[in-house]
Amino acid sequence: MVDENASKTEIDAEPTKAFFIDMLTRDIPLDQAILDLVDNSVDGAKALKAKGRPDFNGLWVQISFDAEQFKIVDNCGGFDRDAARSYAFRFGRPGGAKRTPHSIGQFGVGMKRALFKFGTHFKVHSATSNDSWSVEVPVSTWEQEKGWAFQLRDLQPGSLVSTDQPGTEITVSELREEVSAKFALKNFETSIFNFIKSKHRQFISEGLAISVNGRHIDATNLLLLVSDGLRPGIENIRFSRPGRADVTVRIIVAIGQSSPKQAGWYVVCNGRVVLEADRSPVTGWGVIEDAANRIIIPSYHNQFARFRGLVFFDSEDSSRVPWNTTKTGVDEDSSVWVAAMKRMMEMMRPAIDFLNELDADIDEFSREESPLSNFVAKAELVSAETLTVKSAFVAPKRGDIVKGPKLVKIQYSRPLDDVVILQEALDLSSAKAVGEATFDAALKRQKR
Amino acid sequence: MVESFRKIDYSIRPAKYAERLMLCDVFRRLSAFEPVESYKYVGFGSVWFSDFVLFHRALGIRDMLSIEQSEAARERINANKPFSIDLKFGKSTALLPDLDYSKRQFIWLDYDDPLGPEMLEDAAAVAARARSGSVLVISVQCVRAPEIAIADREMKIDPNTQTAEQRFITKFGSRRVPDTLSREDLSGWTYGELSRNMLLAEIDEAISTRKLADPSQAVFAKEICSFEYEDGAKMTSLVVIFYNEEERQKLESCAFEQMDFIPAGEQDKPVYIPTPKLTLREIRNLEGQLPLPPGSVLNIGHIPASEAKSFAGMYRYFPNFAVVQN
Numbered sequence: 001m002v003d004e005n006a007s008k009t010e011i012d013a014e015p016t017k018a019f020f021i022d023m024l025t026r027d028i029p030l031d032q033a034i035l036d037l038v039d040n041s042v043d044g045a046k047a048l049k050a051k052g053r054p055d056f057n058g059l060w061v062q063i064s065f066d067a068e069q070f071k072i073v074d075n076c077g078g079f080d081r082d083a084a085r086s087y088a089f090r091f092g093r094p095g096g097a098k099r100t101p102h103s104i105g106q107f108g109v110g111m112k113r114a115l116f117k118f119g120t121h122f123k124v125h126s127a128t129s130n131d132s133w134s135v136e137v138p139v140s141t142w143e144q145e146k147g148w149a150f151q152l153r154d155l156q157p158g159s160l161v162s163t164d165q166p167g168t169e170i171t172v173s174e175l176r177e178e179v180s181a182k183f184a185l186k187n188f189e190t191s192i193f194n195f196i197k198s199k200h201r202q203f204i205s206e207g208l209a210i211s212v213n214g215r216h217i218d219a220t221n222l223l224l225l226v227s228d229g230l231r232p233g234i235e236n237i238r239f240s241r242p243g244r245a246d247v248t249v250r251i252i253v254a255i256g257q258s259s260p261k262q263a264g265w266y267v268v269c270n271g272r273v274v275l276e277a278d279r280s281p282v283t284g285w286g287v288i289e290d291a292a293n294r295i296i297i298p299s300y301h302n303q304f305a306r307f308r309g310l311v312f313f314d315s316e317d318s319s320r321v322p323w324n325t326t327k328t329g330v331d332e333d334s335s336v337w338v339a340a341m342k343r344m345m346e347m348m349r350p351a352i353d354f355l356n357e358l359d360a361d362i363d364e365f366s367r368e369e370s371p372l373s374n375f376v377a378k379a380e381l382v383s384a385e386t387l388t389v390k391s392a393f394v395a396p397k398r399g400d401i402v403k404g405p406k407l408v409k410i411q412y413s414r415p416l417d418d419v420v421i422l423q424e425a426l427d428l429s430s431a432k433a434v435g436e437a438t439f440d441a442a443l444k445r446q447k448r
Numbered sequence: 449m450v451e452s453f454r455k456i457d458y459s460i461r462p463a464k465y466a467e468r469l470m471l472c473d474v475f476r477r478l479s480a481f482e483p484v485e486s487y488k489y490v491g492f493g494s495v496w497f498s499d500f501v502l503f504h505r506a507l508g509i510r511d512m513l514s515i516e517q518s519e520a521a522r523e524r525i526n527a528n529k530p531f532s533i534d535l536k537f538g539k540s541t542a543l544l545p546d547l548d549y550s551k552r553q554f555i556w557l558d559y560d561d562p563l564g565p566e567m568l569e570d571a572a573a574v575a576a577r578a579r580s581g582s583v584l585v586i587s588v589q590c591v592r593a594p595e596i597a598i599a600d601r602e603m604k605i606d607p608n609t610q611t612a613e614q615r616f617i618t619k620f621g622s623r624r625v626p627d628t629l630s631r632e633d634l635s636g637w638t639y640g641e642l643s644r645n646m647l648l649a650e651i652d653e654a655i656s657t658r659k660l661a662d663p664s665q666a667v668f669a670k671e672i673c674s675f676e677y678e679d680g681a682k683m684t685s686l687v688v689i690f691y692n693e694e695e696r697q698k699l700e701s702c703a704f705e706q707m708d709f710i711p712a713g714e715q716d717k718p719v720y721i722p723t724p725k726l727t728l729r730e731i732r733n734l735e736g737q738l739p740l741p742p743g744s745v746l747n748i749g750h751i752p753a754s755e756a757k758s759f760a761g762m763y764r765y766f767p768n769f770a771v772v773q774n
Contacts, residue, residue: 181656186649191623215627225608259610261618368605377606429597 017143024091024109025117028326030182031195033117034063035327036110037072037170038196038210039272042203044076044168047100057207063192064213067184069175070118073160075167080131081152089135089150101316104272109325111170119175125159126168134159139174189213202271205385222266224254224308224387227379229400233347233393239336245317249340252387253347255354255376255395256308264300265309265344267330269321275329282330283309284345297348303359306376307351310384311344347393354395361398366409371401410435463677463721466765467685468499470709470719471585472506474672474687475554480701481581482552485509490547490555493535495521495528499556504531511551515540541566541573549577556585558685563588563643565620568650575654580667580692584651587675587685588643592635595619624649637676640684640718644674647686655690667692672704677721684718709762722758724766726751731759731766738763 015023028036041061049056061074079088091112105111115122120139126132132155142150161167175183182188193212197204197220204210205219224232232254239247256262265283267275279285279300286299298304313321313336322330322337330337361372375396412435422434478484485508491499493514503509513534516525522537529535536543540557547553555578557570567588574584599612610618612634617625624646626633633642651669659666667690675685691699705715726734730751737746738760748756759766 178660181660185653185656186645187623187653190625190627193627194622197627217627257608257610258606259614259618373606377608379608381608429601 017148020091021116021139021143024113028113028117029328030117030179031192032326032328033110033114034070034192035195035199036105037114038063038200039105039327040111041072041074041076041168042200042208042272043100043103043105044074044078045203045208046102046104048077050101055207056203059207060209060211062211063196065183065189066213067175067180069171069173070179070183071169071171073167073169075161075165078126078128078132078161078166078168080126080128081133084126084133084135084152091148102270102314103318104270104327105318115170115172117176118172118179121174122170122172123156124168124170125155125161127155127159127161127163127166129163129166132161132163193217198276199273201273202268202385221383221385222256222308222310223381224252224256224384225306225376225379226254226382226387227375229394229396230255230376230379231391231394232387233350234387234389234391235343235347236388236390237340237343239339245315245320247313247315247320247336249314249336250310250312250388251340251344251347252308252310252384253344253351253393254308254310254384254387255306255351255379257381258305260302260305263305263307265311267323268310268312269323269327270314270318272323272327274323274327282332284341284348287345297345297352304352304355306355306358307348308384309344309348309351311340313340350393350395354393357398364409365407369407372396372398375401410439461679462767463679463723464683465498465767466721466762467587467675467677468502469765470675470707470721471499471556471687472502473707473709474583474704475503475507475509477702477704477707478552478554478581478583480698481695486552487511488513488548488551488553490515490553492516492540492556492558493525493529493533495525497528497530497533499558500533501530503554509554513547515543539566540570544570544573545577547574547577549579549582552579552581554583554585556587558585558587559589561589562591562593562639563646568620568624568646571647572650572654575651575667575669575690576658578667578690580690580695581698583672583687583689585685585687586647587683588640590636590640590643590682590684593639596631596634620646636682637684637718640676640682644684644686644718648688651688668696670699673707673710673715674718675721676718677723679723709765711761721762721765724755724759726755726759731763734759735763 038061045056045059048059059074059076061072061076063072065071088111091109116139121137122139123134123136125134134153134156135150136153136156137150155162160169189212193215196210196212197217200208200210201220201222204217205221210217226232232252235251237249237251239249262277264277264279264285265275266273266277267283275283281287284297287296288294315321320336322334322340324331332338358370358372358376361370365371367373419431419434422428422438423431426434426437428434428437475484475487478487487509488511489500489503489509490513493500493516497514500512500514504512512531513536514529516522516535516537517539518525519537525535547555555574557567559567567586571584571586578584593612593616595612595615599609599615602609612631613629616629616634626642626645629642632638648669648671655667655669669688669690672687672689674687675683677683689699689702689704704710709719730749733749734746734751734756740746740760746756746760
């Protein structure tokens, strides 16, 4: 019986489904939502690996989308009805739910958020080796129904997964207008391809085969320069806390190819790249020590285009690694992050000092002649994953390398028409080259 | 940057001349939308204004605007302007968003340079606003991407420097460049194809955004044809028409696929404009037999077969040049 008094004193704060879905989907960009679904597949692959697979070879994820529908299919083991009931379709993961060790989909919102974000009709089929099921949700009908239940049914015929071919198949149709418009664009397809390539880099290089609209994604490596006198700084740290899983952290600070777009910090949590080429204060750039008004690390500038910093966080308990809920950045308040960040900044300093020296050397001698620049050019590119043993950052100082003859820079201006005459006559590509070639020619005649 | 008119005499580029006449054919067919003389022509006149002269004389276009990048040559450009043509000095990127898009326009962005991000911006600026029935032509040079020379030069200083492909991706942003990019894509006709595809993808993106912002303003973009030619430097052009749902029928009435210079069954391929090297006497001999009656064979005499064939396919569009001496 309804308590009349209670109904007058109680406020029904239960969210409407429409409001909830709107809130849920607004917070995440479309490309991130696709990554979230890939994360689920990766977690499946990780679970299989935890059960004894040596690596991800033979496991695949196929993503396809166009103006009409989105589909992702994997053979990464699928999940059973219990998992579906207890967390896969729950909004938010219940405290006691079992987790895949080192998982990357720990917040329990990724799949639902992506499905609602894409469209208003979705089907999920999943099969493990001994269980299989399907869920089909026409969202507009579901929104009108009372309660938050989805109907779990036996695996529907025609699905691409089965107990013989365990995996998960998700299809979203009746796409939202803006989603459909994006899915139809070539540029969007390319950006998703590149996005997965960089964010899931580690899993791809371990053998997970991911394709987007039929095109296979190749593995890429983060490459660092190493030579006799040039060595990355490497640090391994372990954060322990009683009763909780440890977090291991590896920090690498190094010099790489000169590339303003690749320079910066890369933050990797349980294998998933959450920050890429970050050059913001989050990773220490432009940080000023308040009291002393002393700059600890300068703001990013193109003379640091060779800077590469990598930090890998790994924990069996994915809530311990310092990422935010959308995996688009770090949780700056996480104690693990705060502690690691302190060490990152210390390790960054010598690399920044070296790049400043390199810049000064190039300024004095030019890029072609700078002894320091030539030294760096002789180094070899090495994949960052191969660097595991603790060591300090090593790089030469300006005076360490024998200089050639003292050089001086010449700079002058001449009428454009005249420069063009010489540039074309001498078949040169720039005004600078004209200056150098004509100087060399004059010198050849005069020098005895 | 040297103004290109100081390097190239536009009046004697035979393939360019043929392209202009072909575009004139495209233009003429727009009468399904409205009489072509009420279209506006927008181009880069330079000091030659060859396109303006042709479109004015052949089609009666009266409303013409020339975008001139070279402020320094203002006097000279003004002195060479053949008709009453509006001149606007500045970069196309700055001027294109402010064109009068309430009119149907025929816009030819005839760049001399290889594709750059600002050209994609220009394509997007037009696609975001063009009225149904408008045509956008974009011509770019496609000899080789400048990144190849830069990478090769840098490679000598630093063997680990970024490759030409990496530099190209950095320049345009990764979403705009196909992930399959290889060095071969960055020179010659494959580079031309890449340039056209990047322009098309940019146009698609712009009209998609335009539709989402206001569905009543939605347009489609259709590639009418594309060209490849070389009067020295390899060039490629992309010709796109914008139309809306209500005017789809008008687009079909244009019957662009029936244009003379598009070989039957090859609508999807670029039209290659050859530059046959023939004497005036040979040209006269061939032209006397053209157009060829069905079933008959061209008598080519001593002319190389390939030269004769390429001439016969497009003879209507080729210029007859003679050096006038006095």
